Amino acid sequence: MITAIKEVFKGLPDQRKGKNGVYAMEDAALAAFSVFYTQSPSFLAHQRAMEKTKGRSNAQNLFEMVLIPTDACIRKLLDPVDPQHVYPLFEQIFDALDAGGHIDSFRVKLDSSSPEADTLLMALDGTQYHQSADIHCHQCTKTEHKDGSVSYSHTMVSPVVVTPASNEVICLPPEFVEPQDGHAKQDCETMAAKRWFAAHGNRYAARGATFLGDDLYARQPLCEQVLASGGNFIFVCKPSSHGTVYEWINDLQRINAVPTHQVTWRKGRTVYTDTYRFVADVPLRDRDDALKVNWLELTTRDASGQETYHNAWITRHALDSDNVASIAEAGRARWKIENGANNVMKTKGYHLEHNFGHGEQHLASLFATFNLLAFLLHTFQGMVSEKYRLVREHLGTRTKFFHDIQALTTYWCFESFEALLDFMIKGLEIEGPDSS
Template sequence: MVESLKEVMRAAPDKRTGKNCVYTMEDAALAAFAVFTTQSPSFLAYQRTMEQTRGQSNAQTLFGMSQIPTDNCVRTMLDPVAPSHLFPLFTQIFEALNAGGHIDPFRVSLEASEDGPGALLIALDGTAYHSSHTIHCPQCTVAKHHNGQTSYSHTVITPVIVAPTLSRVIPLAPEFIVPQDGHDKQDCETAAASRWLAASAGRYRDQHVTVLGDDLYSRQPLCEQILAAGLHFLLVCKPSSHPTLYEEVEGLARAGGVTTHEITRRKGKQTLTDTYRFASELPLRAGLDALCVHWLELTTTDAGGQTIYHNAWVTRHTIHPGNVAALAAAARARWGIENGANNTLKTKGYHFEHNFGHGKKHLSSLLATLNLLAFLLHTVQEMTSHKYRLLRASLPTRQTFFDDIRALTRYLCFESFEALLDFMLKGLEIDAPDSS
């Protein structure tokens, strides 16, 4: 990832001239990436001190930096760089994981006659990563409130690959909600989702992708775009936003045209009943041009008849008793984007909502992208490195692991990440596999 980051940053815009070109664009990007990867806000300061006393530092050995720029230099140099310059890295990493078979555990079977490796589920959702009443830039979304205040925010769609049985998610290239050239209206989440599909859907068309999303996404234009891109969808569908569809459901129910399927299961000491209702070829909206979709509802009750879960979705996947439970489980995996991605980014040391530097152009979104790449790197390490998994399993918490990383890289210089992991394993007296 370090070498790939260097490569893409060599082609990034650099408007500096003359004596201002002390540091390279690669060093500026790697400096920010190192802070997010080690989850150490003072990493650069520690490494400058180490370099002065020892002649080298972890900034060089672990992250391949030639020089360590100051924080202000990093912000100034990266501000003109659009986050899209880094998006190819997400694709490279996905392709490498897929080639190594690491994507296979995420694949699910949604069709009884499905041939091939199975479907991938990509969940889309927007999340805010900056909000202020004072700090703002031309890329901010502006909101006027009833109390007379004005707020400025940055929001991003963070697509991830999810699976019903996995808590881990795989981040994909994001799409930022920012003012668009030639548009008077402010940007919105559905418009950003449409741009992400236009830019990224082709890369995953041969992966049998089903797009997951909340009720905001189950509108006909976006559904048609998903289908035109060669993908499927499983999207939340609420009665309040789809009155025509639910009128059809009620009419079919009265005529006996809605199929009901029940499954009773045990969850710990509880006995739960999943009641599925589904119907086919219903209009997504009013009008002769309405897209026909299939509708699926799940209601889960306990032994006393108390409802503990209820939701409904629309899809173009064929629904029948043999796959209705798998479809509902896939649709519910959408919550992985909240629990496994956005909440992790905000509460597990990445400080995604912290203002690392707002800038005047792209700085805020570029730093958010580098933070996402750090999250992706940690995910890849969990999936592919036995030593990394051993350490994470042996230490009591995720915070302890990164506390140790911060302390060790402050005082000791390691020739590689492998050497750092080996040192930690030896210190904990854990037998590590021979990776020679």
């Protein structure tokens, strides 16, 4: 996969005059990416030292660099590069997983009339990866606070493929909240989501995508954009922001015209009851051109009547007593983006919120994209490489695995990633595939 990554990096725009620089653009990009892949800010420093003593390093052998650029050179070369140049790699990895049948386990069955699990759930959410009172660039969002202070931040919409059955997620290309040419109004998550759907919606809708999002996404223009791409949606719908929807629900409830379905289940010694209420063809807003949506509510109570969960969604999936539980479960899977992606990226070694270098143009967003790409490549390897999976499972935690990677690549020079994994399998005395 590193070879494919290098090929894309070769196409990164080079803003240098005369093109007579010492370092190639792909070397700068591979160097930056290697830091995120190994989760080691000091990886390049160790490889420079290794090259001096051994004449070769893991920067060349594992990441196919020709020369190892200095940190300052990496930042200078990459600052003008728009992250969009890296997005094809997300698509290539997704396609490779799909071709290998690894996406199939993420598919769910939402249509009660269909015998197959044919829907992919793709959750979108905004996540902030930089905030500072001092450090900023031209792409930052500027916020003026009531006390007169000013802060600068970076936020992105980071879609992922999720499934209720697992905490594992598959990262898709992000979209960044940043100033747009020709627009005086400050950018926001909703506008970034619209741009993401314009760029990628058709591609993933063709794979049977149902998009998940919080109440912010449950607005008619965005819902119509999803439908126009050929996709479907399950978006959270709150009474505080959807008065028309709930006026209709309340009117129907008064005449007992809201269907209800109940399911009782047990967890340990505690018995719970899920109550589903659902209504078809509710107007999303108070206008003649209102989009008609299907509304679903889930309330969970324990045996004493204490409410333990409540939420409601809108969708264009048809609802009936046979599939409301599956639709609600899919809607709840939106939280996988927080637990399986954002939390991992911020607390499990990727250090998404750390300032690896800010620059004046695109450096912060490009580094965030490299970080997401590293996470995606780790996911890919865990799915397709038995050796990688065996070592990860044996070491137990993500942190332990990458601590070992960091230590080994500091002191040993490996011919390839395969050789590195073989070394770990032998040293850990893991029974597995032939490592000869």
